[in-house]
Amino acid sequence: MNLPARSPLMPLEDALAALLCHLPERPATETVATFDADGRVLAEDLVSGLQVPPQDNSSMDGYAVCSADITAPGVVLPVSQRIPAGHAGSPLQPGTCARIFTGAPMPPGADAVVMQEDTRAVGGDIHAVHIDVVPPPGQWVRRSGEDVMQGAVVLQRGHRLDPASLGLAASLGRAELQVAARPRVALFSTGDELVMPGEVAPQDMKPGAIYNSNRFFLRSLLHRMGCEVSDLGIVPDRREATMDALRSAAVRHDLILTSGGVSVGEEDHIKPSVQALGRLDLWQIAMKPGKPFAYGQVRRDAGAGAAADQACHFIGLPGNPVSSFVTFLLLVRPFLLRLQGRDADACSLPAAQRLTAHFDLPRADKRREFLRVRRNPQGGLDLFPNQSSGVLTSAVWGDGLVDNPSGTTIARGDTVSFIAFADLLA
Numbered sequence: 398m399n400l401p402a403r404s405p406l407m408p409l410e411d412a413l414a415a416l417l418c419h420l421p422e423r424p425a426t427e428t429v430a431t432f433d434a435d436g437r438v439l440a441e442d443l444v445s446g447l448q449v450p451p452q453d454n455s456s457m458d459g460y461a462v463c464s465a466d467i468t469a470p471g472v473v474l475p476v477s478q479r480i481p482a483g484h485a486g487s488p489l490q491p492g493t494c495a496r497i498f499t500g501a502p503m504p505p506g507a508d509a510v511v512m513q514e515d516t517r518a519v520g521g522d523i524h525a526v527h528i529d530v531v532p533p534p535g536q537w538v539r540r541s542g543e544d545v546m547q548g549a550v551v552l553q554r555g556h557r558l559d560p561a562s563l564g565l566a567a568s569l570g571r572a573e574l575q576v577a578a579r580p581r582v583a584l585f586s587t588g589d590e591l592v593m594p595g596e597v598a599p600q601d602m603k604p605g606a607i608y609n610s611n612r613f614f615l616r617s618l619l620h621r622m623g624c625e626v627s628d629l630g631i632v633p634d635r636r637e638a639t640m641d642a643l644r645s646a647a648v649r650h651d652l653i654l655t656s657g658g659v660s661v662g663e664e665d666h667i668k669p670s671v672q673a674l675g676r677l678d679l680w681q682i683a684m685k686p687g688k689p690f691a692y693g694q695v696r697r698d699a700g701a702g703a704a705a706d707q708a709c710h711f712i713g714l715p716g717n718p719v720s721s722f723v724t725f726l727l728l729v730r731p732f733l734l735r736l737q738g739r740d741a742d743a744c745s746l747p748a749a750q751r752l753t754a755h756f757d758l759p760r761a762d763k764r765r766e767f768l769r770v771r772r773n774p775q776g777g778l779d780l781f782p783n784q785s786s787g788v789l790t791s792a793v794w795g796d797g798l799v800d801n802p803s804g805t806t807i808a809r810g811d812t813v814s815f816i817a818f819a820d821l822l823a
């Protein structure tokens with residue numbers, strides 16, 4: 398019997414584009430308190446209903462004046478009123494000044510502020526001051542609308558809210574914001590060899606058993622991405638168990654994320670199970686680590702409460718920990734960003750920095766390689782000596798990846814493309 402011709406490995410960018418094209422333009426949305434919106438993605442354009450600041454106000458503690466009254470240093474002006482922050486003054490009487498404090502509205506008729514340090518009380522009397530400078534019009538005045546003009550789009554749909562943007566939203570009077578709903582993700586690990594830390598002590602491990610490490614970093618990566626995670630634990634390498642897990646997870650989730658079991662061995666049950674319950678586009682990606690990667694959809698017709706018209710997205714990550722980690726960062730992360738309405742820029746690979754390799758890579762790989770490296774004090778990059786996809790130490794030791802094109806050797810001194818983990822985790 399002839400074996401079917403092997404399909405060529407898919408370039409990473411093509412896999413990413415194929416992945417993103419399955420997502421709707423607009424995310425599902427919800428309304429949350431601005432206090433709780435840090436890290437969420439705006440699902441509305443934030444339009445200002447007012448000027449910020451609302452009125453011209455003083456940016457100093459000092460005296461509000463009409464600048465035309467002061468033609469030379471040394472003018473003495475009576476103090477005709479006192480305006481603390483939060484209080485409106487009355488129109489400035491001609492030939493006088495107003496004691497004013499930072500943030501207080503400018504009284505009508507005043508066009509400049511003389512800071513306290515440029516004045517002296519007249520003979521200890523607080524009712525008149527010597528003005529030691531000639532203030533230009535507008536000095537120490539914050540203009541109404543200089544931060545935000547009424548009607549301006551302050552933040553756009555798709556913006557990821559951070560502490561400063563929450564403050565800005567609050568400055569417009571917004572106590573609540575429309576944001577993308579958190580992606581609901583069902584996570585499970587496959588593999589009969591897996592045991593959980595805490596359940597079996599290291600000295601009691603049976604031959605062949607290993608601890609489930611993927612579950613820990615995948616769960617925390619999902620949390621960082623703003624997901625609501627249902628952790629379904631370890632699913633044994635059996636067809637029925639895999640089918641059951643997929644069927645029930647599809648009902649109330651947007652994405653089922655698994656690790657392991659996506660290769661083509663007889664113990665890899667993910668592929669036929671997803672095929673039986675929906676559709677599977679299994680992609681072998683032209684990258685190292687991370688070749689086995691699967692995208693598909695699981696129908697939601699199996700359980701009560703299911704939205705029958707929709708399918709749940711499915712992504713199967715490789716079992717090898719480094720492959721799982723790297724494919725999450727390069728493929729699942731942008732998928733989750735797009736699911737929350739982030740724009741194309743945010744969903745593409747972060748810009749690489751061009752840095753000098755302080756190592757040799759004498760053997761070129763046929764696949765595009767993502768090498769675990771670390772910036773050294775000389776500003777160059779060191780390579781973790783063991784680049785095996787099972788060696789998770791490389792991802793902890795490293796602070797990023799060198800994106801090395803297929804078929805390319807590296808000699809010490811070459812300039813290479815570096816992507817920081819910090820940019821992939823932000």
Ligand code: AMP
Pocket residue numbers: 586587588590591607608609610611612656657658659660715716717718
């Ligand atoms: P698989 O993709 O299921 O063939 O697994 C590939 C390799 O990754 C095997 O050596 C597995 O033992 C290992 N592996 C799979 N899942 C995990 C996991 N959750 N944690 C640690 N190693 C794993």
Ligand code: MG
Pocket residue numbers: 587588589657658664716
């Ligand atoms: Mg397995």
